Amino acid sequence: MTYTIAVVNQKGGVGKTTSSVNLAAGLAGKKYKVLLIDFDPQGHSSEHLSVKPNPNKTALEALTKSEELEACTYPSYIPNLWVLPSNLRLGQYNQNTPVGRQFNLKEVLAEKKSEYDFIIIDCQPSLSLLTLNALVACNKVLLPVQAEFLALDGLSQLIVTLKEIQSKLQPNLSVLGILLTMYDRRNKLSFEVRSELEKNFKEDIFSTAIPRNVKLAEAPSFGKTIFDYAPTSPGAQAYFDLSDEVVKKLDLKKRRKAKAK
Numbered sequence: 001m002t003y004t005i006a007v008v009n010q011k012g013g014v015g016k017t018t019s020s021v022n023l024a025a026g027l028a029g030k031k032y033k034v035l036l037i038d039f040d041p042q043g044h045s046s047e048h049l050s051v052k053p054n055p056n057k058t059a060l061e062a063l064t065k066s067e068e069l070e071a072c073t074y075p076s077y078i079p080n081l082w083v084l085p086s087n088l089r090l091g092q093y094n095q096n097t098p099v100g101r102q103f104n105l106k107e108v109l110a111e112k113k114s115e116y117d118f119i120i121i122d123c124q125p126s127l128s129l130l131t132l133n134a135l136v137a138c139n140k141v142l143l144p145v146q147a148e149f150l151a152l153d154g155l156s157q158l159i160v161t162l163k164e165i166q167s168k169l170q171p172n173l174s175v176l177g178i179l180l181t182m183y184d185r186r187n188k189l190s191f192e193v194r195s196e197l198e199k200n201f202k203e204d205i206f207s208t209a210i211p212r213n214v215k216l217a218e219a220p221s222f223g224k225t226i227f228d229y230a231p232t233s234p235g236a237q238a239y240f241d242l243s244d245e246v247v248k249k250l251d252l253k254k255r256r257k258a259k260a261k
């Protein structure tokens, strides 16, 4: 079975791209076959992995079916990790998509899903048509939340949107976890954000929190994941732990389901 995980938060700068890239790399390091979909026209996750695509063979062409998915998928420098890259043109999908073709991604992935163990979708910072496509195509969502003032603002709206999609378009959708990012254990605010989240979403919060770590901010400009740029950094350790936790969480759920049968 393929787990398709959309990394979503309508706020920018909360760690979606950093988490998508490093979780994808962490899972690939565990020998899972992973496809990372860059679903933000800013193309940051493609850049983060030094993928240099043909500008006319990207996520937009795969999504509009003017090219086959394979033709738009590129190997990254990491074994087991492939990338469906984006560029600014992907933004056209939000504006120029005819009715009836709104939720193409699900269909595009359906044929090829079995080739991958994980598909990770790095979403853009808005609840756009692209992001809705990702939510309809995925079966799990990972919600990065920055441990800062007003972090929870918007999360409730996001949860309402998820529930609507779940009831109308994608009954299999569920929250894989809420991930605290840029977490500073010495900072009272980080602690308060965590406590507040726990009041509302206790089971859904990953026990791994991603610390604020400058190495994570430096790695993209070297075109490397944190595991290659700074393998002994706290950031690398955190994303390693997160990959472990994701695998365990999914396994657990599988086992629980099997038991119930």
Ligand SMILES: Nc1ncnc2c1ncn2[C@@H]1O[C@H](COP(=O)(O)OP(=O)(O)O)[C@@H](O)[C@H]1O
Binding pocket: 011, 012, 013, 014, 015, 016, 017, 018, 019, 044, 125, 181, 182, 183, 210, 211, 212, 213, 214, 216, 217, 218, 220, 235
């Ligand atoms: N844990 C972290 N510690 C320090 N800097 C981080 C961390 N996570 C992300 N960043 C930096 O913060 C900025 C926003 O992160 P990014 O992953 O691009 O967010 P998003 O994709 O949600 O917009 C980037 O410059 C990134 O390098």
Ligand SMILES: [Mg+2]
Binding pocket: 016, 017, 018, 040, 044, 123
């Ligand atoms: Mg991003």
